[in-house]
Amino acid sequence: MSQASEQHAQVISMAEQRAARSARGVADATPATDSRPRCGASTLDGRPCRNYAVDGGRCRVHALGSGSAGARGQSAPSQPMAPRPSTPAAAPFGGLGIAGGTGRNRVDRRRPSRASAPEPGHDEAFARAQQELQRRGYAGAIDGLAALRDVADDRWIDALRGMIAFLRRRVTGDYTVDEFGFDEDLTTHVLMPILRPMHQRYWRVGADGAEHIPTDGGGLIVANHAGTLPADALITRLDVFDQTGRHARELGADLVFRTPFIGEFARKTGATLASGDDADRLLASGELVAVWPEGYKGLGKHWRDRYKLQRFGRGGFVATALRAQVPIVPTAIVGSEEIYPMLFDMRIVSKVLGLPYFPMFAQMFALPVLGPFALLPLPSKWLIEYGEPIDTASMGPEVAEDAMALFDLTDQVRDRIQGMLHRNLMGRRSVFL
């Protein structure tokens, strides 16, 4: 039995063995061949290179770097299949490889046996190794996990477990959605993690005044809308979620809910129809609601109109907030205008397709050069500012019936947002930084 396991160990660790052999070879040989000249260059971490010099006082690796590597192809002692000039670089990684190395070594192992050396016993050893691999099954994956654990603590494992649990919930349908169709599980575990890199790295969203978002009870976030695609809505939602842990529920236009996939996605991520009924119901149940009252007029406005607030719908959102007696948080988003600068609106196409606008944006001119990459939004720097909340509780719900007061309040919200936009536009260094 011990013999078996010894043999077993031998076969398994072929990679390590080879690494050890080459290391031992160097170590053993060191006293004997010390007279041979060493490479004069220093390695990346500042220590002198320990390879033998082959050309002009440099080793093969460093000679390559200095540009005289033309016809040199002799084999180094540790690399039996030298013909590829890139293999020496693989040697240091082979030493490091805990699990990642196995794949590479397997490939390396196969190459010489087929191409060059019909060594006796080699094929046999290879076959045994293959057999062993088959028998051990997932051992490689386990080694990888163990290594991952050592490197990254239990966080990775926990994240992985979370992911598995999420998948199980999705497969078995074990999650709840609310009456509006909001699937919190999906939103928190899929939408938000997808958006987070966009938020943090791509648009580097800065947030200001997050303390103005109500942490409990109802609230109405009113923001400007821009950028051809409603990316600002998604990013603001993520920002609110990361700042307060609350999901802001969007109110969307009916076109959204008519469109396949998009309507489904919007409902599942918590949006609902921008109608008084739904908004009242959401606010009454103490939800945070986000609304973009400019709608398509804001989204699909020309580049020359950037940061000019459009008409705020019919001001229905103000009446809703008044009826529910919740604070209105005016919010200014700077940066979303520049993601798809809309140069002109192809009216004919939009009429045919039944869309509110069909944009020709700046990047489209780069389509022949960049291909699909031209359709990516531009990486502008964003700033979201949540303004001082407007208290509606002091006005009383009966104001919701007063049309004049509604107009005044709508204008007040609009002016606040426009003011914040101007201030933040003045304050920013450049569009992209």
Next chain:
Amino acid sequence: MAEGRRVLITGISGQLAGMVARALEQRDDVHEIIGIDVREPHHELQRTEFVRADIRNPIVARVLEAAAIDTVLHMSTATTPSEAGGRARMKERNVIGAMQLLAACQRAPTMRRFVLKSTTAVYGSDHADPALFREEHSAQQPAKHGFAKDVTEVEAYVRALGRRRKDIDVTLLRFANLLGARLDSAFHTLFTLPVVPTVLGFDPRLQFCHEDDAVAVMVRAATGDQPGVYNVAGDGVLYLSQCVRLAGRIAAPIPLPFVSGVANLVRRSRRGDISPEQLRFLQFGRVVDTRQLTEDFGYTPAFTTRSAFEDFVRRRRIEGLVDRQSVDRFEQELYGFLQRKGQERFLDDQRGTGR
């Protein structure tokens, strides 16, 4: 009133009507139950007397008078044309039948209560729907054909009866999709097909009402004292996709242009009848507000939408292609695999079997 109510149930051969009749038989405050239908009921009824007649038949008026009926439960609205033998006959039976029944009720001096089993289909199904329909809402687009149109019209006639005879209490019960072990519904059809057809890119929000709740609500409407219009549905909402997953079945998303073609195929193969408004329902779904049911009517459904569906799946023996237990077991194994201990055990296992 001492001797109890005298109840007439139309459409007694229907499964739900049969259950309601049996439930009424148990009650002491119900003196007499008369069931009326064109087909003989298959369920065992004890006290209930059966009259074989169409509701368009003048015999109904005579029964109302002779038996001194004071409560009518109208439950004979056919949902699909195939059930009634063609759309024209369905319309005839549903609308004209209801009109004649109502006319008879208006003449009957003993009449005190009229209960209509209606449906939430009267709200239609549209992308611009409010998230939850309240009783005072109406459809975004009035139903143009089919069951929903019939029921909408019948509801209007019933209200008219309530206006003409102030002494008759009118109760309209709008049931969400009924699920249960004995009821046949479009959902049963949907989940007995090899794969569950869905509309690609749409995921309707659904609400279900368990048959036990439906019976309890009908009985309460017949014997209690809370006239009005009520939505009846279990709490909570399920997406169709979630239902498919809960049942462990597999969805087959069909692109919108081919949906009606597939529905026709299903109809031809006689596996079930899916009407055009149900196809629209598969796109947008419908959710109703049941606050009035719990607050004014005073009934809280025992089953939530989800438990109703799970009960339906269990009792109808809808077999899942994806077994829930095996998914759980697989997850547990993966968990174990992720633990260092698990890894060691796993390695030992592998070595042990390999040797």
